[in-house]
Amino acid sequence: MYPNPPSDRPQRRLLALGLSHQTAPVALREKVAFAADRHAQSLHALLRRPGVEEAALVSTCNRTEIYCCVAAGAEGEPARWLAETHGLDGETLRQCLYQHEDAAAVRHLFRVAIGLDSLVLGEPQILGQVKDAWQLAHDAGGLRTGLDRLFQHGFAVAKRVRTDTGIGAHPVSVAFAGVRLAQQVFTDIREATVLLIGAGETIELAARHLVELKARRLLVANRTLENAQTLASRIGGYALSLDDLRKHLPEADIVISATAAREPILYRADLAHALRVRRHRPMFVLDLAVPRDIAEDVATLEDVFLYTVDDLDQVIEDNLRSRREAAQQAEAIVDLQVEHFLGWWRAADRQGLIRTIRAHAERERDAVLARAEQMIAQGKPPEDALRYLANTLTNKLLHAPSASLRAAAQRGDVELFRAAEQLFAGAEPAAEDSAELSTDKAPHEPQHPQETRRTG
Incomplete structure (x- = not known):
């Protein structure tokens, strides 16, 4: 049997949470800052929390943020860890804490790296600080494919914004x-x-x-x-x-x-x-x-x-005005790049299903191939073994989707048929294949050459 179809809920969630100059006074920001000499230790502690698969910490004078990939259902774990680590009352922290998920988390990292979320609009220092955070997380083993790809994409977006807009071209202090x-x-x-x-x-x-x-x-x-x-x-x-x-x-x-x-x-x-x-x-x-x-x-x-x-x-006001105009262009680039990254993320989140389907098909192939080889070893004609291999494997692989489509037809599920048309575009079945698909049973192993020819 094929694996059950995936639910709409992602198996993993991207999170960006923390506090900054926009949400918390300096007295609180000081309390949640991570000392450089304890950065790796803090990351390891966070990665030991239930459901936290990847993590990176950004800690500057203006912000402390956690970027992480967590299993579905563990979305609250990083915030609890942050409060416990710094000995803070959870409610006090929640009043100043922001938490973004999935698309909003991607957008937030891109905006931070560009300087759109900075005290000084478009300031370039924050990109270096985000790169430092990525390097520290990489060295501490906190990154795997998902979060690493997110940061790398963020760096590329920041570079493009600074190349294509004037957001960093004018002094503002x-x-x-x-x-x-x-x-x-x-x-x-x-x-x-x-x-x-x-x-x-x-x-x-x-x-x-x-x-x-x-x-x-x-x-x-x-x-x-x-x-x-x-x-x-x-x-x-x-x-x-x-x-x-x-x-x-x-x-x-x-x-x-x-x-x-x-x-x-x-x-x-x-x-x-x-x-x-x-x-x-x-x-x-x-x-x-x-x-x-x-x-x-x-x-x-x-x-x-x-x-x-x-x-x-x-001079400063003129340059700020210029940066604000450039920031509008930067936001448009961010919108486009968020969608590009999410396309990759959604596909990556379904790789488990694809691997399961492929493994299932390979198991069926190996089993049928072994039986066909056994038939040849027993003296049956090779063409009989080939017909058995082709017919049996085709029916085994298409039995489950055929049954699902018949059930969808009975309940009027048009969407599933449209999805199947996209999935199997260009795969028009031959007449004999259509006849074969009308049965739910896989063909029996042929007993006589004449029977094989009749059913082939």
């Missing part, structure tokens, strides 16, 4: 906008010495962009030398205290400042002196502080290009 503006002034920023004043988040973000652009030399000046040294060590720069600022100022082609000082740190006289030492080679000065770090009258110096945060506001 103050620091990024300022660095890009500096890049316009200095056509080759790789030849520039950059002086960063401050050691807070804005300066660190600007420093990261400068490192990506391969700025030739980075100087970090801060009131607390230890903080300057910490940042300088991360970016491969040189630390100095504010007391040494004026001595090193002439070395700087680009100055970016963002401190919490209440009074200016650099005055017109400081920049004028630096220009004389530089023989009036131009300086790009970006003041991102509020209140300002650079005295207002510095702008009157002929060879200083001074910009403040107000000068960047319109």
